[in-house]
Amino acid sequence: MRVLKWIGGLAGFAALIGLTVGVLVGAPVADGVDRYFSSNKFCANTCHVMTATVAAELKESAHGTTKTGVVPQCKDCHISENLLGAYVDHIKGTRDLYSSVIKGIDTVEEFEGIRFDAANRVRMDFVANDSENCRSCHVMEKIQPERTRGQRQHVEAKEKNITCIVCHYDLVHKSSPLSDEFEAVVSSY
Numbered sequence: 122m123r124v125l126k127w128i129g130g131l132a133g134f135a136a137l138i139g140l141t142v143g144v145l146v147g148a149p150v151a152d153g154v155d156r157y158f159s160s161n162k163f164c165a166n167t168c169h170v171m172t173a174t175v176a177a178e179l180k181e182s183a184h185g186t187t188k189t190g191v192v193p194q195c196k197d198c199h200i201s202e203n204l205l206g207a208y209v210d211h212i213k214g215t216r217d218l219y220s221s222v223i224k225g226i227d228t229v230e231e232f233e234g235i236r237f238d239a240a241n242r243v244r245m246d247f248v249a250n251d252s253e254n255c256r257s258c259h260v261m262e263k264i265q266p267e268r269t270r271g272q273r274q275h276v277e278a279k280e281k282n283i284t285c286i287v288c289h290y291d292l293v294h295k296s297s298p299l300s301d302e303f304e305a306v307v308s309s310y
């Protein structure tokens with residue numbers, strides 16, 4: 122019974138966290154973001170900053186302007202699919218990223234000051250989980266790059282098991298320089 126209680130508690134906790142994280146980064150991108158973020162008192166200024174930077178960048182990117190209208194939202198790339206995953210993410214990555222890097226950021230200038238660290242953390246998360254969020258939409262075997270360079274590199278990626286982020290960084294946000302840590306992963310292939 123104790124175990125059941127514990128599981129119940131964990132599920133409730135995970136749900137709560139899911140909700141919190143959802144509010145923080147899972148708001149609908151299109152027009153939702155502004156409304157959601159700006160009306161959200163407990164996000165304070167951080168959310169305005171996110172709207173003015175990363176969310177705006179996503180809107181302009183190839184992922185924000187797809188022909189089919191399938192538009193990934195923050196959570197699609199930044200939060201694991203399952204509840205337990207979301208919970209683990211919260212503990213390990215997202216909370217870390219949010220509480221130690223992004224929280225309390227009040228201005229775009231302040232955000233630009235921490236962007237390099239934030240980008241690096243997200244990239245290293247993708248390395249660690251083999252770009253699992255990318256794979257929730259993209260099936261490697263089915264991707265057909267238009268140009269020869271892409272076709273060639275995709276053959277290499279499959280042969281050497283290279284994960285998406287190693288080649289597809291600077292995907293939807295403003296470009297950030299590569300850290301030594303990430304550079305080492307890239308040059309390990």
Ligand code: HEC
Nearest residue numbers: 183184187189191192193194197198254255258285286289
């Ligand atoms: C919610 C689904 C979804 C997720 C998650 C997602 N994508 Fe995409 N991606 C798309 C759609 C839709 C397109 C538009 C092209 C298309 O319809 O095939 C696209 C296009 C692309 C393109 C071509 C356009 C470009 O920007 O060069 C690349 C490369 C790409 N995705 C890589 C990734 C990588 C790497 C990740 C993980 C960091 C990722 N995607 C996550 C749905 C997704």
Ligand code: HEC
Nearest residue numbers: 255259261264265266267268270271274278283284285288
């Ligand atoms: C070894 C490097 C490498 C890896 C690893 C890699 N890609 Fe690519 N990918 C490329 C290159 C280069 C292109 C061509 C880009 C271009 O022509 O603009 C490409 C093209 C694409 C395209 C199609 C864009 C188009 O319309 O031509 C998608 C979608 C994509 N990659 C998604 C992914 C996803 C998702 C993963 C991981 C499952 C992945 N790639 C892993 C290098 C890589």
Ligand code: HEC
Nearest residue numbers: 171175176184193194195198239240243244290291292294
């Ligand atoms: C298609 C996948 C994708 C979507 C959708 C996406 N991101 Fe990202 N995000 C990334 C990747 C990949 C990085 C790692 C940095 C890089 O190489 O671009 C990143 C990095 C970040 C960073 C670190 C700073 C930076 O500029 O790199 C923040 C903060 C962030 N994302 C927030 C968001 C928010 C908020 C949303 C929704 C408005 C969002 N992201 C939507 C893929 C995505």
